[in-house]
Amino acid sequence: MIRHGYEGVVLAAPVTIPYQRHSIHGAAWWIGRALAEALRAAGLRPADIDGFCCSSFSLGADTAVGLTQHFGLSPRWLDHIPMGGACGVVALRRAARAVQAGDADIVACVAGDTSTPDSFRQQLQSFSRFATDATWPYGGGGPNASFALLTDAYMRAYGATREDFGRICVAQRQNALAFPHALMKRPLDLAHYLAARPVADPIALFDCVMPCAGAEAFLVMREETARALSLPAAHLRGAIERHHAFPDDPIQLRGGWAMDRDELYAMAATTPAGIDLLQTYDDYPVIVMMQFEDLGFCAKGEAPAFVRAHDLTAAGSFPHNSSGGQLSVGQAGAAGGYLGLVEAIRQLTGQAIGAVVPGARTALVSGFGMINYDRGLCSAAAILAAP
Amino acid sequence: MTSLAAFAADLAAGRIRVVDLTQTLSPDFPTIVLPPQFGQCAPFRMEQISRYDADGPGWYWNNITVGEHTGTHFDAPVHWVTGKDLPNNTTDTLPAQNLVAPACVIDCSAEAADNGDYLLTVPVLEAWEAAHGRIPAGAWILFRTDWSKRSGAAYANMRDDGAHTPGPDPHAVRWMVGRGALGFGVETIGTDAGQAHLMDPMYPAHSMMHGAGRYGLQCLCNLDQLPPTGAIVIAPPLKIQGGSGSPLRVLALVPA
């Protein structure tokens, strides 16, 4: 069967609630604020939305179900996406099909988390059953250690150097200097990057994201709904997701995008060359390199050469993570899975609040999530187009 | 003035002195060791119930565990098979009148000092009578060896073939029974010599004294503070129903 396209589905009202290192508020406060801000931006009341989709790590026992009563919503379509860094694109895919089919007219997609001085450790020690059993007791390094192992393997396999990873981080910091909500606003050069305090070899301080509190949101609706509301909106051209790809790979050197990217570009009737802006999931630079490769911007193993050959800043030859990404803005839990998507909507609809990507008409957003044990299990990507 | 009133006056005036013949009950004091295939006498043990703490905020007390033959103790006739069918042979039935009695102290401390196998013999007893007069019926015969001044391994004096501690030979025991002695008291762990299992009969002090309804006192001390004659010994065992003996406090009254 031929997959249906996403014709007529648009994204609007991109919202970022400015991040904070720590917060005295609960996750619902952050999610509620982002929802309110998205509704305000669209000129809607809570009763005007009939779909709600939420992602968060710090809601405790609550899911999107509990939040309907908390927020006074009565949606006829509800979803909760516990997919970490892939939750933004996956939420979009679910919501797109709902509005296409008429199960809902307007779906609010929100991700947010709070952060307290000990919340990150608590989250890590019970992140997943396999992590509790088989990684957390091995040094308590959390994702730093997991990505250190993947980075080590990638460097051995493809000859990447720390300088190569540094180029990604330095370019994103450059982008972040213009982004008002970025938590990390001190300029970073390669020398600083290389001299940083080691965290889990070969990963050092500037390879790591800073856990923080924050929230992101956008609305998904049919094109005519957006037009009726006079909302600037980006079109969804194609989207893929894949979970637990390549289980026989002994160590993760590629993600699920490599399985599905042809379909992604075919749906969007474009190619990597047609992408004006790439938003990757960037909790560590090694995974950015894998996305460059697996999404077809260069061949496998050539990302190090690719980053040496390109300017990754917003106005550069390969605009990438134009708000600074999680590496410079911060990682607000599940909101990290929304950050690139929300930024892409802003760029494509002329609503950028930081660095502007000149002439951005088509953007690719990818997500990566859930180091369940030794590798990230969820991968997803979407291609968006300007109105 | 009755004699008891005179006694009270003498006691109050210090003309009668009270000598404690008792070893302190402690876990460290040696107990009798039988061959391992036999049941063993429990050593003294003490466990705290409370000490002004959560288990008893205002008071201190302990539970103790002892065998009937632990520490300074009394042997009743029923202790030995030879005395098992005698009347009034248990700690609760023996006559109270017998629990206060005069004592004759046979001092063999010089002879036993370097000789763990020293045996009390009839000639020694006869020599004592020659010097101090006939031993009256109903008196304790106390065998002074100064063994109580030893401690630990020297006190138990055990070797691979058993204990080597002084005691009476069978003739001496028969002689003492014939004198009508109330009982035989010693400073060592047993009324019998350490090697008494080699005698005929075995363990003569236990066998013949108890068989004749007489008593034993073991692990006494301070016998060196008693005169050869003239002391009164107060030695009442705990009134244990059917008991074969008990730890006790043994006191002697001596002229100051």
Add this chain to the structure above:
Amino acid sequence: MTAKLPPPAPANPLAVPRAPLLPPTTRSRAALGLASAAAERRFALQVCAACAAVQYPPREVCLACLGHHLPWRDVPREGRVLATTTIRISADPYFRTRTPWRIGTVRLACGPVVVAHLHGDVAPGASVRMTLRLDKSGQGVMLAMPAEDSANMQDDPQLREMTCDPRGRRVLVTDGRSAAGQAIAAALQAAGAREVFLGVAEPWRPLPGRDRLAGSAVDLDCTDEDSVRRCAASLGGRVEILVNTALHVRPGGISAGTSMATARAEMECAYFGPLRLARHFGPALRARAADGTHPACAWVGLASVYGLAANPAFGGFSAAQAAALSLLQSLRAELRPIRVLRVLTGPVDDEWHQANPPPKVSPAALAAAVVGALRDGLEQVAVGDVAQDFLARFRDNPDTLARELAG
């Protein structure tokens, strides 16, 4: 190559000792099988009964066929290192005080990929021998060992977090009167223990072998609260390993053949004695479990396999040994990070087992087993053919074993 660990330096009495923290303790029920294997020096993983796929991390159903019967089986230890990292900043308090800490991704020859602790001699890309170890929480963890032995490999700091090598440590063996206690003391001294203390009860009694005792005799009578208290007051702060060797074996049953006094003495020795030891030595041992280069690390309890299932010919003794095993089980939970090692023995070659046919366990065999188990950080070792056979039967079916023993 691992550097040889020097003997402990004199402690700075003013320094605050490192707290006895535990590495992460939480595990799924399935993952506890790792600890069961590690406790006995085995390398076992779940193997699907239906399709023979080897599983890791531990699962509820098979990753290859969704079969739900995944028994634990010994599997080959060979593996190859795919990636390594040295963790320098840890979010966990235990590891935070032990960084740098090295881990790696290892592909096992039998299939699974494991994240493992790495012995310091394991190089990137190297072939390794995988071991399951007990960490300071008593949980089973993967530790990759170098393919070849080297001189001082036992001194690797990460390995030492999982073992209880007696070398350089001070040991108290509680029953210096028993042949087993004396043999264990001698073996620990030969293994490089810094000091061996032998508890001797009733010092007024002759002590066979006193002239050739390994270590120094100290007054200790485990049946006497006061004696244990005094011994702990004098030694509690300066022993790192406590070995309770007291066994009071007497033949005889429950309804006949054993006096109450004997039954009580057996229980004194098997239960109340260790209880007193635990109360007076346990807290101090635990408090010193992370202190210095040679921290307190182990509690060893000698017990009879009859504690697992009673031998009616030794009915009273068996009951007391069941109490002993029960005590060790609770003590294990309480004393962490101190390793509680239970040494299961069958009939020992002594005067109380004259009627038992051979094979019987010699004191020297017990001693060798204790030293080996400490070096490898085990929680259980069954010494001798009889104990191993007994344990195999017990594991196969405790009910059947009980009926076999009933005769």
